[in-house]
Amino acid sequence: MHRLREPPSALAQPVKAFIHYLASEKRHSPRTCDSYQRDLCRLAGWLGESGVAGWADVQTQTLRRYVATLAREGLNGRSIARHLSAIRRFFDYQLREKAVTDNPAVGLKAPKSGRRLPGVADVDQLARLLDAAPEDPLEIRDLAMFELMYSSGLRLAELVGLDLPALDLRGAEVRVLGKGGRERLLPVGSRARQALEQWLSVRPSLADDGQPAVFVSRRGDRLSRRSVQARLTRWGLCQCADQKLHPHLLRHSFASHLLESSGDLRAVQELLGHADIATTQVYTHLDFQHLARVYDQSHPRAKRGARRADT
Template sequence: MPNELTGPLAEFIRHLASEKRHSPRTCDSYQRDLLRLADWLGRSGFVAWQRVTNHDLRRYVATLSREGLSGRSIARHLSATRRFYQFLLREKLASDNPALDIRAPKSGRRLPRVADVDQLNHLLDGQPDDPLEVRDLCMFELMYSSGLRLAELASLDLDTVDLRSGEVRVMGKGDKERLLPVGRKAISAIQAWLPYRAALANDGEAALFVSQRGERLSHRSIQARLSRWGISRGADQKLHPHLLRHSFASHMLESSGDLRAVQELLGHADIATTQVYTHLDFQHLARVYDQSHPRARRDRYHGKTSDESS
């Protein structure tokens, strides 16, 4: 790969890290996507970024699509490329931004997976065997009860939960605080966990959920414990924190039909984000319809509707 391609790219990553204060993870993502583009350009005979045209980048997008990348992934690649060319223009290493007018191909809407109500009840009705499992069950009950994000659950402190009023105060995205109801089962689970927490927590530790070392439980530990709980209880799909949140949203919407209320509970700034769950609800209704309506059921062997086969 020509140094004329890799040199400016390395400078851009340093710019993101030092001047823009982006996280190492964000910088790695930019570097990975742009190195892929630089490799493609090098194999195509390009020796400098300023020689790349809008037509060249459209060819690259077509290549990514043929290689199986989703529209969302291609959009991320294009966003990185546009940002990189803004840097090149500032450094006078390019005369225009060839990625400006290029849009990624649309992907079909990917709906979040949810767990069946009966399966969740079975998983959450399991009896814990030790103090750490008491803690785990408490976390999972609370996530499903109040639709918490992983980061919101991990950041909970003792004083953010009011058992008397049945409420939890969480800090969501954009540092927006919201007050959420806590269900009866989750309150019971918290009450069962608090004596064990008092014995485990280090002096001065404010976290509601702590590890064996008495410190606030990490995101990774919560993810691992939920996955382990699902395996030990015979779940038919891998359990992860967002599955509980998705299930909360879908089950609430299915029962209430109140999209605005679910939006408030989830802490979504835009109701369009919440509307994805209406598609999940419709899928459920469509399955019930197909299975139940006398003029929708199909003969198993002949593909005929029930009235046709009689």
């Protein structure tokens, strides 16, 4: 993508006002505001280079050309949909301010892109990685985190947001707050429980007084998402993993391995905290891929692509 020039003031100033509105009136997080600003500034720069003087001059056909530009630059359907969501909301704000007379983004849809299947680790490989013995308090913490993510299918945000009262090791369960503020109670496997007990026994040597977070850094404060990602990558390198490890890999592996064994899609949906079962159904495709490989390797007449010679 070539670097866009700074948009003219007539395009840039309304974006700044909108971001201020999101931050001050709607109380959106800095991260959300940054995302809106980045997407809208990209559009404003493109409009400026295209000769559009102001937001009132933007038509639906203009935005269709912009969507086509994003697609040519390699953005997938999900990323373009995020752009369109920001644009629609910005024009709604502009309508409220009476700066435009309609919302040209209404009804525009992003192009569909092939759904990327999540990566899954092999059961035996995960067993080798999680059976490695920790050598210091930080590694004891790391093993407890990784065991819990694989045992209970936690999202990264759910893991780092976990507080001590949410853990019930006697009852072998953990209470997490997921997307949309939805709370769910999850079982904790025996190996994860053992790893957590070991971590909680050494946690006081690291944690600040009064710190509620289950997982803390060497400085004693709540562990960040980036730190968890870095530590999992390090763990994989130290244990010579066959693939790069990342938090979502553990969650995806939890879901796929559970579905392979149980076949209960609805139960997996509940454990993952998916509001829509369609989100969970991606794991049925993974499961079929596994079954298809076994079929191809094992069935005496499994050469499905071969043609009979006597036909």
